[in-house]
Amino acid sequence: MFREIENKVKAARKALKSIGYVAEEVSAEEFYDFMIGETFSGDITTLNDVLGNDYLMIHEVVEISELKKMGKRIDKRVIVNSPKTVIYDAHFTALEKELSCALHRKDYSWIRTRLRQYKESVLNGDPNLPEEMRFRAESIFNKFRKLIQRKKGA
Numbered sequence: 001m002f003r004e005i006e007n008k009v010k011a012a013r014k015a016l017k018s019i020g021y022v023a024e025e026v027s028a029e030e031f032y033d034f035m036i037g038e039t040f041s042g043d044i045t046t047l048n049d050v051l052g053n054d055y056l057m058i059h060e061v062v063e064i065s066e067l068k069k070m071g072k073r074i075d076k077r078v079i080v081n082s083p084k085t086v087i088y089d090a091h092f093t094a095l096e097k098e099l100s101c102a103l104h105r106k107d108y109s110w111i112r113t114r115l116r117q118y119k120e121s122v123l124n125g126d127p128n129l130p131e132e133m134r135f136r137a138e139s140i141f142n143k144f145r146k147l148i149q150r151k152k153g154a
Helices: 002-017 028-036 047-051 054-069 084-104 108-123 131-149
Strands: none
Touching: 002 028, 002 047, 002 054, 002 084, 028 047, 028 054, 047 054, 054 084, 084 108, 084 131, 108 131
């Protein structure tokens, strides 16, 4: 399994490079620990879900990378041991990069799907979202919604 994770992380880092984002090195062990670790959100996305989807891999690699850039040690408790604003900051950057990769690939269907999920889970129903992060959350949604509306026919 660790070999598969290594290969998927490498592919995600390459995809990110194509949009100008340089991700930190992420080991298979760090990725695994992050994915099976504790959360405060009750997220039900599984390791296999992520390994099976290029965009979710991109998202998680960016999230881990952003936490590492903030000096966080990646382990099973990094999410619950970090301030929520730090976690949401990494999460929002990850979402932006994930959607930017999809836009780069002209995968408008994925962007529409993720915006729908994001609206339901974050904008309309996340009790953990710090109020000071709401503006950024809404800005990301509005930015990509506008980009997609221009691509109606796509």
